[in-house]
Amino acid sequence: MVARFPLMFLLVSHLFVLGVMSRNFTIENKCAYTVWPGFLTMTTAVSLPTTGFSLKKGETRVINVPSSWSGRLWGRSLCSTSSTGNFSCATGDCGSGKIECSGGTAALPTTLIDFTLDGSKGQDFYDVSVVDGYNLPLVVVPQGSGRGRTCSSVGCVVNLNKTCPLELKVMGSSDKEHPIACMNACEKFRLPEFCCYGEYGTPEKCQPTLYSKNFKNDCPLAYSYAYDNENSTVRCSNSPNYVITFCPNDISSASQPSKETNGGTKQKSSWKLKLILGVSAALTMMIIIVVLIIVRAKNVRNSDWNDQNVEAVAMLKRYSYTRVKKMTNSFVHVLGKGGFGTVYKGNLPDSGRDVAVKILKESEGDGEEFINEVASMSRTSHVNIVSLLGFCYERNKRAIIYEFMPNGSLDKYISANMSTKMEWERLYDIAVGISRGLEYLHNRCVTRIVHFDIKPQNILMDGNLCPKISDFGLAKLCKNKESIISMLHMRGTFGYIAPEMFSKNFGAVSHKSDVYSYGMVLLEMIGAKNIEKVEYSGSNNSSMYFPDWVYKDFERGQITRIFGDSITDEEEKIAKKLVLVALWCIQTNPSDRPSMIKVIEMLEGNLEALQVPPNPLLFSPAETVPEILEDSDETSTFFNPSSFGSDTLLTSEDALQHGSRSS
Secondary structure, three states: OOOHHHHHHHHHHHHHHHHHOEEEEEEEEOOOOOEEEEEEEOOOOOOOOOOEOOEOOOOEEEEEEEOOOEEEEEEEEEEEEOOOOOEEEEEOOOOOOOOOOOOOOOOOOOOEEEEEOOOHHHOEEEEEEOOOOEOOOEEEEEEOOOEOOOOOOEEEOOOHHHHOOHHHEEEOOOOOOOEEEEOOHHHHHOOHHHHOOHHHOOOOOOOOOHHHHHHHHHOOOOEOOOOOOHHHOEEEEOOOEEEEEEOOOOHHHHOOOOOOOHHHHHHHHHHHHHHHHHHHHHHHHHHHHHHHHHHHHHHHHHOOOOHHHHHHHHOOEEOOHHHHHHHOOOOOOEEEEEOOEEEEEEEOOOOOOEEEEEEEOOOOOOOHHHHHHHHHHHOOOOOOEOOEEEEEEEOOEEEEEEEOOOOOEHHHHHHHOOOOOOOHHHHHHHHHHHHHHHHHHHHOOOOEEEOOOOOHHHEEEOOOOOEEEOOOOOOEEEHHHOOOOOOOOOOOOOOOOOHHHHOHHHOOOOOHHHHHHHHHHHHHHHHHHOHHHHHHHHHHOOOOOHHHHHHHHHHHOOOHHHHOOOOOHHHHHHHHHHHHHHHHHOOOOHHHOOOHHHHHHHHHOOHHHOOOOOOOOOOOHHHOOOOOOOOOOOOOOOOOHHHHOOOOOOOOOOOOOOOOOOO
16 A cells, blocks of 8 residues: 555646646637647657547537647548548648548648747747648637737638639639638749748748738738748747637637636636627627618618718719819810710819819719729729729719829830830839739739720829729629629720630630730730831731731740840840740630739749740631621721721720820
8 A cells, every 4th residue: 555655646746737737729610610620749748638630510629738739730621531441631631541640740731820838938839820821710819827918819810712813722622613722832833932942041032922922911910931020920928728719700709818717617608608798799780780781772772872872882082073074174185085985184173183084974874883883993002003083973974083194005105115215124114013903903902803904005104104004994893702704795805805705615704814915915015116027027927916926936036026136135034024924824725824913923033934835826806806896996006907806895995194085
């Protein structure tokens, strides 16, 4: 009996120390589906009671974690067991063949949580990372005794799968339309600038890319790339417990620490009570908001968009038609005309600022479509997007007021600067600016906007020759960043319309249709640099249109025909890059075209990293122009008219331009 006492004493002491020197990780699943959490321990001195388990919708499980533990945890989704007993998951699989990961790590792409408990100076270190991609939204919330300014919640509460660039999306095997994860750019492209290795292996060299910035914008509290800001890692003192929630409803509702008493029983009850009260309050508030929206919408319809309702929805200053007439001096100075109306130069009455006023053609209806367009565009703000300053709505009298562009449209700017003094560097800056504006419309607006009429006439130049995208008369608003767009009628300008706009046999209409138009604009800029060569080529190759001519000369290495004889080595690199990017953008199959975020990476990256694309010119717009569409006298300034046909569904492409235009 005496011999047993020391053994029992040691056992009790060990259990006591374990209880004092361990933490509780409360794992919650608020997803609408089952999640399988996985754990990987980085140190061999300690272990966890489990390395993986199943957590059904709404379930919670508490894991006892040693205070000196260091490791990572993540969520697996879409898991199943095969007929042979092998367990696997579509995302986050750890490769063990079982629910327990047993030392296996997460397969990419996966949202990861890294923990170091009781590290330097007794502090905990933790962060949520999307450096290796993303599969599930989650949040980490310190509880109990954790204190201090830096002891805070972190996570990624946004569903990045919905905003993921098309080329990074991972699609499910059973559901081909809904992505299940979002890859990181390193895994996708295997380039050193994305992976931060080789010459890019230092914080100075490896800067955040547009892909990582995309992740950071949506998940500012998460690590987005290898050398992200150190503030993305949280330092927490006083050994708190932690709550890890998959698919959190609201990070703020779970961020308040609760008091810990009686071994955590009252803490858990208090936390549940607060959760119930919080959810009830949120639901009540949502019901009130929905009712108010319904009542407000009804009032708006009944009052035919009265002054207060219109200004509240549009978030822009509203002008009366009388004031619009006064600011344009009774519509004296015409800037341009198009299918949607006429544009006049004017001055704002308050500041005297020059503006462009687009007076839309009179149309029937209650104006709801017009207000929706104005309201959506009023929420955009980008240096390469023309700014809206106000609007007029008086039943069938409607106008939109924009900032004034003193250097007119891109086509007129190029036309006036076609001599050898036209710098390739300037063309490059213009190309990058247009690409940034399009990337913003496609990825960074609350609602994705597809322009559908990108052409030089709709690219305006400000006083500093900064390009700005204008004229959204044909634009399509896409809810929830959807990719595929249903179109009842073709829209755009011949010579710039993507093949899928003519026939769905070429593919689905999407934001990639804008990419095609952008590529044609690039080629037009290149052709404008050497207009005599383009016209000479057109006269001797009537069956070939300019992109085909460029590709064949580029493929044969006859670049002097494209770029000219006096081009410098540095200018030649810029010109080659513009040609390669343009040819990638006009690929016939939309899936072969890069997204605009990739276009920017290509333009700003190394020329050596760009491959020559396959010949995209299996499609000639001149051969598929439907006769039923409206014709116009306007054609592309620098392309062979016989190859491109005429415009249709013309917008006011010279809106905001300095100088007049013949219609």
